[in-house]
Amino acid sequence: MINQIYRLVSTKQIEITYKEQSLEGDYIVVRPTHLSICAADQRYYTGTRGKEAMAKKLPMALIHEGVGKVVYDPKGDFKTGSHVVMIPNTPTQVDDVIAENYLKTSKFRSSGYDGFMQDYVFLERDRVVGLSEDINLQVAAFSELISVSMHAVVRFEERAHQRRDVLGVWGDGNLGFITALILKKRYPESKVYVFGKNHSKLSYFSFADETYQIDEVPEDVTVDHAFECVGGIGSQYAVEQIINHIQPEGSIPLLGVSEYPVEINTRMILERGITLIGSSRSGRSDFVETVNFLHENPEVVEYLETLIGDVNEIRSIDDIHNAFERDLTTNWGKSVMEWKI
Numbered sequence: 001m002i003n004q005i006y007r008l009v010s011t012k013q014i015e016i017t018y019k020e021q022s023l024e025g026d027y028i029v030v031r032p033t034h035l036s037i038c039a040a041d042q043r044y045y046t047g048t049r050g051k052e053a054m055a056k057k058l059p060m061a062l063i064h065e066g067v068g069k070v071v072y073d074p075k076g077d078f079k080t081g082s083h084v085v086m087i088p089n090t091p092t093q094v095d096d097v098i099a100e101n102y103l104k105t106s107k108f109r110s111s112g113y114d115g116f117m118q119d120y121v122f123l124e125r126d127r128v129v130g131l132s133e134d135i136n137l138q139v140a141a142f143s144e145l146i147s148v149s150m151h152a153v154v155r156f157e158e159r160a161h162q163r164r165d166v167l168g169v170w171g172d173g174n175l176g177f178i179t180a181l182i183l184k185k186r187y188p189e190s191k192v193y194v195f196g197k198n199h200s201k202l203s204y205f206s207f208a209d210e211t212y213q214i215d216e217v218p219e220d221v222t223v224d225h226a227f228e229c230v231g232g233i234g235s236q237y238a239v240e241q242i243i244n245h246i247q248p249e250g251s252i253p254l255l256g257v258s259e260y261p262v263e264i265n266t267r268m269i270l271e272r273g274i275t276l277i278g279s280s281r282s283g284r285s286d287f288v289e290t291v292n293f294l295h296e297n298p299e300v301v302e303y304l305e306t307l308i309g310d311v312n313e314i315r316s317i318d319d320i321h322n323a324f325e326r327d328l329t330t331n332w333g334k335s336v337m338e339w340k341i
């Protein structure tokens with residue numbers, strides 16, 4: 001069959017590529033229904049990812065957060081029409097120690113490989129996870145982002161010391177919201193403090209024990225561990241502030257992506273015995289954990305509904321541009337694209 005792929009070819013330029021794809025083999029074919037825009041996609045769309053990366057990774061279809069309907073499963077494991085979440089990380093080898101999302105040989109969609117902006121996505125059998133019929137698909141659209149937080153929390157659980165009385169989250173955006181929510185649910189006995197820049201955004205974090213504007217944090221506030229969910233140059237200020245408020249031997253999972261070299265006060269890191277835990281992307285086990293978590297906790301899905309920002313019907317390439325442009329001006333939440341092209 002001929003598949004249409006909507007590829008970014010240069011800054012803010014999207015073109016259709018026609019690709020012959022065979023239905024023979026074990027691929028599950030999924031028709032995307034709900035896609036969600038990530039900050040990483042915006043860095044490619046606007047060209048802020050940098051000249052070198054743009055030249056290396058383009059052309060490619062953007063978007064690595066999304067769900068769709070199964071249109072063809074040669075083995076019949078998935079019912080035609082059933083909804084699945086698509087996993088963007090595509091490993092090419094198995095390693096006993098290193099997780100699939102850290103293997104250098106893995107391919108990640110919308111980072112050098114075609115993402116989900118296609119008429120049909122051909123996925124290996126283990127790159128889809130089934131969803132229940134009643135799941136909110138606008139929330140499920142950003143399951144990948146939830147799985148990133150889930151992955152970071154699981155890594156934290158395996159690496160950080162056991163005193164978890166107060167957990168801090170820096171960042172009052174999407175990732176901060178999801179991470180704080182997962183922490184609150186997994187550690188009901190712990191206090192979760194959120195540190196952000198905007199009073200209006202912090203007001204959404206009603207489940208948190210405390211929220212602080214970063215320029216008004218009392219000196220005596222301390223956390224046992226702190227998740228950095230800021231990104232950009234803001235990560236630098238966030239890590240600096242974390243170091244001032246974290247207890248000795250605390251862990252700092254770092255999730256924010258920056259295009260700039262971020263300076264870190266290593267003197268204080270070693271003086272306080274702090275552990276930095278880099279955390280990037282996610283793998284199948286994180287998606288399975290995420291989907292189970294959403295199915296088992298409908299109240300979490302309700303909180304996540306507050307993250308649904310702009311919802312756009314996509315019927316043309318112009319609609320894609322509009323969705324990306326509107327996302328740039330949206331102050332809160334995730335932009336979802338209902339894929340009807």
Ligand SMILES: NC(=O)C1=CN([C@@H]2O[C@H](COP(=O)(O)OP(=O)(O)OC[C@H]3O[C@@H](n4cnc5c(N)ncnc54)[C@H](OP(=O)(O)O)[C@@H]3O)[C@@H](O)[C@H]2O)C=CC1
Pocket residue numbers: 038039040145148170171172173174175176195196197198201214229230231232234235237238254255256257258279280281282
């Ligand atoms: N590790 C991974 O695999 C993944 C990483 N990311 C990255 O995570 C980062 C955050 O993504 P996302 O949540 O979607 O982006 P958002 O822009 O929604 O969130 C970042 C938030 O942090 C706020 N902020 C800025 N400076 C500080 C500070 N010093 N302290 C506390 N908060 C601050 C921002 O406020 P304001 O807007 O007012 O500046 C904004 O509200 C991005 O870099 C993204 O690329 C995303 C997905 C996966």
Ligand SMILES: O=C(CO)[C@H](O)[C@H](O)COP(=O)(O)O
Pocket residue numbers: 038039040043064108110111112144145148257280281
């Ligand atoms: O969003 C992400 C995962 O969900 C990561 O930020 C993204 O994978 C970074 O990739 P790139 O190097 O292409 O910016």
Ligand SMILES: [Zn+2]
Pocket residue numbers: 038039040064
């Ligand atoms: Zn992403």
